[in-house]
Amino acid sequence: MSQQRDEAQVVLRLEGITKRFGALTANDAISFDLRRGEVIALLGENGAGKTTLMNILFGHYTADAGRVEVFGRALPPGHPRAALAAGVGMVHQHFTLADNLTVLENILLGTRSLWRPGLGRAAARARVVQLSADFGLAVHPDARVGSLSVGERQRVEILKALYRDARILILDEPTAVLTPQEADALFETLRKAVGLGLSIIFISHKLHEVMAVSSRVLVLRHGRLVGQVATTETDRHQLAEMMVGAEVTMPRLAAAVPGPALLTLSQVCTPDQGAQPGLKHVDLALHAGQIVGLAGVSGNGQAALADLLAGLTRPASGGLHLAKAVPQDWSPRTALAAGIARIPEDRHKTGTIADFSLTENAILESYGEAPFSRRGWMNWAEAERFAKQIITTYDVRCPGPDTRIRLLSGGNMQKLILGRALEPGPRIILANQPVRGLDIGAVSYVHSRLVAARDSGASVLLISEDLDEIMGLADVIHVISEGRLSPGFGRGEMSPVQLGGWMAGQGFEVTNAA
């Protein structure tokens, strides 16, 4: 009896989905059901086949074998329109919005036959406003998408799916680009959607999110469905094991023995950059052999500090001292010459050049110097040797040094950047969100490398919005809020709740008055 009721509740069924790309089997005979009002988390490392599977479901790819049923009817393979019509809505990892159109226009795109005159704006607008209210998706329908924040854009993507009467929502790593607050708002929306009878597939590799939102977890590894558990019957540790196929250990850190200060800021101010606050009378010291963690909510001056240390901006007032000397002309050149290595926040936009090869990307910061060039002539053999060295030492999985870097996964791209930054033996490492969007394996690798750099005497500034990461790695924690920097707190000195208070801006008044 209960079996029958379950049957009736199945909204989506995948049977034996197999997809190969050349020699690689991205999906290997995957089958599962999704029921009404259920949130399934699809968990797996980068490259486990999650996105491929969802692209098959949505019709972007055609499977080599297997079938997809939505509400009991088979979906013709390879037709996104059929999937949309059947009530499947997808929120892609990289948004599919046109920046020059308004929110409303983006939502309307493709909802009407192209040959119909008129858009029916008024009626559509009313419906969008209603949906925004029902699902808690605050966004102005007439705002131009280009002017929206990342969180708002994601809301537009969800509204697009809801506007098309999606009954099944697929979210591909929706929190990768969100601040913790925005992620919480998203989870709230998902709960409302489930309450209204929608079903959700939530793709992620962040365990705590999976535990927070899902009712069932499916784990993919190397293209195979290796496990299926109810969320209430599992924990983070077990899921992590299922994901990587081995037990995961958090790095345990010995206390650091700090050396001399390599870089100090005293009462430094920088101007605001639009909505991004500048620094307000910041004092900071980066010591050799120490990891300094910078905690804070995104957009509170992290960018200003990172830009300053990278040499992209200069202090408007206050002093920047390098091992007691004041640099004459502070620029990215002098910063590099002073031994500051940078792991930029956005590896796609500022960290790499997508259509350059690994070799070219590996020498982006040093191509003008020996041994990569001499008397104005490039030494490509030397550059390639360097790239190969990074590839082996840092385990960058790629076909070879001539590969265009855009073809690499985020984790492997980050490993190349890491190698480029660490290989010359820098004195100061500026690591801005170094593990954002990476899978567990890559995260622990990056962390272990940063710790190794610390142990060999480098100073590391770790900027992160993930408090767990900061508390796990940093020897000294500063909190940044509206451009103001808190005093440094030692390892274990503060609880997450206390740090949260500083992140919300409490405690600063006292410091400033002093």
Next chain:
Amino acid sequence: MEIFDILVSASFWAAMVRIASPLIFATMGELICERAGVLNLGIEGIMVIGAFAGWMTVYAGFGLWAGVAVAMLAGMAFGALHGVLSVPFGLSQHVVGLGVTLLATSVAYFAYRLALPEVTSPPKIVPFQPFEVPILSQIPLVGPAFFAQTPMTYLAFAVVAVVALVLYRTPLGLALMAAGENPASVAAQGLSVTAIRMGAVIVGSGLMAVGGAFLTISAFSSFFFEMVNGRGWICIALVVFGGWKPGKALLGALLFAGFDAAQVRMQQTPLGAEVPYQVFLMMPYILSILALIVMSRRASVPAALMVPFNKGER
């Protein structure tokens, strides 16, 4: 003083609108292509083929509107060639566009020589005649400028209205603008980026050819070599000047044409006797460049202009 005389003469305003007409057609054509994400540098050659095809049709004894239709079809054919090479094949749009311009120009000249091997002076046809709109054409200055033109000029203004309406008020226009901004957004809705871009290039090229035909069957009465004379390139700049918006692009076309009409008249003033005429010829271009610098500062280029779309590439 002379400039004031020019500005109050009805013939100046009439000339401005007449000179602007071919630019309006071709600019709208280019604008459609670029909004969909394809830079169409075939414009110059497509205008030449339009000028030839339109004229040849009328010369062969068919009606003037048949000439417009044939010019449009010829333009669409070269547009289809440009589209196939630049959209599904994803070749460099610069190279494809310049190639189409060279090919279309040569084909037009060659066909002209084949059709009329032994003429010394270009033969004439009877072009479109001005149609004076009752009452409205009597308004001082505005009347002769806007209401005593040939039917093709009226058509040019109608085209601007239609392009603006389709772009901003229909699902098709939305899809077209999205294809030029972020093609992935179009593909995610299950629409074909290839079809939308191909359609835009073909229709846009048709309009360019009609602009070319205006020269031979409305403004003048014969076809001769070098008659398009860089107007296509001006239209590329006008699209930028207009910030990819039909209304502003129309203003740009009128402004450029105004400079051009003014310089011809200034050559005949006492000033013209002292200054070399080449200086006057340069004037519209220099003023256009200055206007372009001012106007295009804040314009936003379609983000995916000249970016081929390959489904499945990261």
